[in-house]
Amino acid sequence: MTTIYFAAGAPRWTRFEAPLRSALQDAGIEADLSPQCADPSLVDYIIYAPDSEVQDFTPFTRCKAVLNLWAGVERIVGNPTLTQPLCRMVDPSLTAGMEEWVLGHALRHHLGMDRHIQNPDRAWDPTPPPLAAERPVTILGLGALGQACARALQGVGFPVKGWSRTQKDLPDIASHHGDEGLKAALTGAEIVVLLLPKTAATENILNAETLALLAPGAALLNPGRGHLIDDTALLAALDSGTVGHATLDVFRVEPLPQDHPFWAHPQVTVTPHIAAETRPKSAAKVVVENIRRGQAGMPFLHLVDPTHGY
Structure with missing residues (x-):
């Protein structure tokens, strides 16, 4: 027994x-x-x-x-x-849930869905978004979840590159590693997805210096770990327009305290740690x-x- x-x-x-x-x-x-x-x-x-x-x-x-x-x-x-x-x-179900969350929110930001769903002034702007092939995406973290999300994003046409702490030889993903590789992966990215574990080496990997490398108005998706982001630096980047929107599923303290600035910020979406349950x-x-x-x-x-x- x-x-x-x-x-x-x-x-x-x-x-x-x-x-x-x-x-x-x-x-x-x-x-x-x-x-x-x-x-x-x-x-x-x-x-x-x-x-x-x-x-x-x-x-x-x-x-x-x-x-x-x-x-x-x-x-x-x-x-x-x-x-x-x-x-x-x-x-596999956890991986599928993560793929769906990442792909759904990436497409939401790519297509500019929020400005159509929330349009109290009834503004009529027929300008189409770029195609996915024109929107570079970077994934930080190329483990099983990162690779699965990269393939899902590639499947609808996004050019995807990734970064990991150690070298990864992935035939279909332009992968980087190390400090210089992190700069190369983030520079010009219009959507960034964080799927790294929380370690001493990854804490605050997105900070004032690294956020400044992104394309102006980039979208940030974090279903990985709350400690990967310097919250103060992110709020400053959102206020300056360096980051256009942050969709966050994980936080340093959970549930996210009711008085946390993320709740009130118009360019932040909070989801309650549901990306990969x-x-x-x-x-x-x-x-x-x-x-x-x-x-x-x-x-x-x-x-x-x-x-x-x-």
Whole structure:
């Protein structure tokens, strides 16, 4: 009997219990799955979310892996008590949700939809937008999500280039890396998408200096991490017109405080961290596949490298 502790909170348990039990049955795994843990020393796997009340992993001496339900792991990867393998969530449905959010908001800004939807003066301006092929897009972060979004944007004609901290050899994407590569990737970009993890090296990667490299009036989309942007610098860039609009899905503090300037700024759209929400039915299959692999002595999928933070 495999003992699985669901340490991701009661609200998630109500949504995940049935999909997890179904996936375990389909995989032929006989398991004791519970949101309660009477004896940590008997737990084989922990299904986890970083906002869990479990923050000390020391008692879980038999645990083979901690299986995160979120793609982001910055709130757990530095935990000094975590000695067990940590696997992040890589889910096709999560990727599809991110693609749709990025493509939808990129097209919204590209086509100038806001000025037609919100047109109280009934202004009649028949000037068409440029074609997608004339609107350069830059994606910061070329992991699985960044590459998927790049392909989606390319599919409707946008010229896409990307940047990552380390060199990526991607046949269909003009990719850059390093400090000089970041400047090359951002210079002249009219739409910028942030899909980097939060690390010491990526915090405030968009600041006064780097925002100044964008094409005047560029649109900024951040479904990655709130810490990637210097909020004060972004507000100044919005006020000066350096940035034309920012659509933000993630923030340094969530929920975004009611008195935060982003709420009131006319050139900011706030979405409530919905770009790539974990969906129980598909995520359960990802988690159970790693449990199956662990029981079979196979390598885990989507292992986190603590030295890189993701």
